[in-house]
Amino acid sequence: MLLACLSGFTHSIIQIQGTVSVNTKPKLVTTLLIAAFSISATATATASTSTSTSILDDASVAPLKTEFMQTQKALGFTEKEVQQFLDTAKYDQAVIDAMTKPWEAKPWHQYYPIFLTEKRLEAGIAFWEKHKATVSRAAKEFDVDPEIIIAIIGIETFYGGYMGNYPVVDALYTLGFYYPPRATFFRKELSNLQTLIKDEQLDINNLKGSYAGAMGFGQFIPSSYRHYAVDFDHDGRRDLLNNPVDAIGSVANYFHQHGWQPGAPVVLPLSVDNKLASQLNVWTGEKLTYTAADILTPSVALAEAIDIDVSQPALVIKLEQENNTEYWMGLNNFYVITRYNRSPLYAMAVYQFSQELKSAASL
Numbered sequence: 001m002l003l004a005c006l007s008g009f010t011h012s013i014i015q016i017q018g019t020v021s022v023n024t025k026p027k028l029v030t031t032l033l034i035a036a037f038s039i040s041a042t043a044t045a046t047a048s049t050s051t052s053t054s055i056l057d058d059a060s061v062a063p064l065k066t067e068f069m070q071t072q073k074a075l076g077f078t079e080k081e082v083q084q085f086l087d088t089a090k091y092d093q094a095v096i097d098a099m100t101k102p103w104e105a106k107p108w109h110q111y112y113p114i115f116l117t118e119k120r121l122e123a124g125i126a127f128w129e130k131h132k133a134t135v136s137r138a139a140k141e142f143d144v145d146p147e148i149i150i151a152i153i154g155i156e157t158f159y160g161g162y163m164g165n166y167p168v169v170d171a172l173y174t175l176g177f178y179y180p181p182r183a184t185f186f187r188k189e190l191s192n193l194q195t196l197i198k199d200e201q202l203d204i205n206n207l208k209g210s211y212a213g214a215m216g217f218g219q220f221i222p223s224s225y226r227h228y229a230v231d232f233d234h235d236g237r238r239d240l241l242n243n244p245v246d247a248i249g250s251v252a253n254y255f256h257q258h259g260w261q262p263g264a265p266v267v268l269p270l271s272v273d274n275k276l277a278s279q280l281n282v283w284t285g286e287k288l289t290y291t292a293a294d295i296l297t298p299s300v301a302l303a304e305a306i307d308i309d310v311s312q313p314a315l316v317i318k319l320e321q322e323n324n325t326e327y328w329m330g331l332n333n334f335y336v337i338t339r340y341n342r343s344p345l346y347a348m349a350v351y352q353f354s355q356e357l358k359s360a361a362s363l
Helices: 058-074 079-088 093-099 108-114 118-130 132-142 146-157 168-178 180-200 222-228 244-257 274-279 332-340 344-361
Strands: 008-016 019-027 267-273 300-302 315-320 325-330
Touching: 058 079, 058 168, 058 180, 079 168, 079 180, 093 168, 108 315, 108 344, 118 132, 118 146, 118 344, 132 146, 132 244, 146 244, 146 344, 168 180, 180 222, 222 244, 244 332, 267 274, 267 344, 315 332, 315 344, 325 344, 332 344
Parallel strands: none
Antiparallel strands: 008 019, 019 267, 267 300, 267 325, 315 325
16 A cells, blocks of 8 residues: 655745744645555555564464464365465565655655646546546545545555556565564455455456555555445445446545544644744554644644634644644544554645645636
8 A cells, every 4th residue: 555735835934922833835746756655544554664674584484374374264265275375475575675665754845745746636636527426426425525535546546547566465475474563464464365355256366556465546455445345336346446436435435434524624734832842742643642622732823723623632743844844733534544544644645635636626
């Protein structure tokens, strides 16, 4: 799943009584950079930035494969079916290399230009127009703002233009047996893949995706595919690999199931006293334990006047620009985006891009 209006920003830093207020104006980046796929929440649990390159040897892997065999047999597969499934997969060093160099490890000023380009915005508007009725139906049925659906698919795969070239079974096999930092998680995904292939009648040899095993327009890992994919065109299949209608409905369903609140604020810029910036509890992926009231103080205020419910859960994110650091307060909907991909940079990119799409669509 990929590592992610995306807008660039022009900044005016205004000093006010010892505080720093960041005024930002979206500015489209006009250079096209080819995006490497993010590990989406459809790969949420994979947004690890571990740089460990140690892998397990075959002797260490043997008991893990035995355990996998027992797990799959308990799910109803025969020993022959499981062995054939494993025999299809092969180790891929390129997967390990990609996993240890995620895009989310980059600072914000290097990260966002990868995704906000004129071509991506133009493609998003065209995709939205082409599937206008489907997007409207998905937004209504699942209570999700339409621009978020379009933004996700655009950031993940450039609207199906690049869904990944890694054989999914190889990626999950490699990470599940030879990548200790996340091996347990990826073996579960490998297990889900075998079940998914059986349930959806997929051809294992044609399943290509990201280095983390994410597939289709929205880059769903196998467990997310099984749990959140919907047959949105009612043709009897949940096809996220070739059918944009099913993909649109499935992305909307994913956000609905994770608590998206249509029309609610997503993330707001903060004005922070420089002397206290280092004391802020910057969010690192944990469950939300703070409210907006806990964050907002005389020294940490909203950069723009807006009425919000300060009792709602909130978090603080830090965006590193070339010459300064910005602080923002994410609310419920921001947290929901991080259920798709836990990186706050990814979530910010999705939000910013969604706003560019919304503005362009209203012209």
